[in-house]
Amino acid sequence: MRLAAFLLALLLAAPAAADSNRPPAALAYTQLPDAAQEARARALMETLRCLVCQGQSIADSDAEMAGDMRALVRERIARGEQPAAIRGYLIQRYGDYVTYDPPFSWVTAPLWMAPVLLLVIGLLLARRLFRRRGA
Structure with a gap:
């Protein structure tokens, strides 16, 4: 139990130890x-x-x-x-x-393309749902 408390305190103190004293x-x-x-x-x-x-x-x-x-x-x-x-x-x-x-590069292409792709998928799903309700 003491070990767990010590490890928890050490984990919580990590951000404070991130900066130096300079x-x-x-x-x-x-x-x-x-x-x-x-x-x-x-x-x-x-x-x-x-x-x-x-x-x-x-x-x-x-x-x-x-x-x-x-x-x-x-x-x-x-x-x-x-x-x-x-x-x-x-x-x-x-x-x-x-x-x-x-x-924009091949590495960052997913970051730039993801919003457009998600918007297109959302529009296609909405279109499909509205067609089913109308039929």
């Missing part, structure tokens, strides 16, 4: 002094997925990795790099999953 990156929670640069950085951060949280953008996440990614975006924007180049770098480093808008 301080956050310099620009993780600090906005850029130039409002236009911050707006570009913020717009880009909204389109990038937190790889730890998965359901939040790096702009909304408090995960340590999201903070590191926010700092990276702000540093590169401050140096004058274009958002598209930064986005490309992050996609190259972390894969298409880091973006909420993955490009």
Whole structure:
């Protein structure tokens, strides 16, 4: 019983142990002094997925990795790099999953085609049901 309680406590403590004890990156929670640069950085951060949280953008996440990614975006924007180049770098480093808008490829084709396929199946089923009721 004690072992089960210990394992349960260990399992529940895992998310707390996911972040390190190091301080956050310099620009993780600090906005850029130039409002236009911050707006570009913020717009880009909204389109990038937190790889730890998965359901939040790096702009909304408090995960340590999201903070590191926010700092990276702000540093590169401050140096004058274009958002598209930064986005490309992050996609190259972390894969298409880091973006909420993955490009169309053979790997992502099911993601793009599934809604259309499900809609067609639903319309065919509805048509069949309405024909049966009318007959």
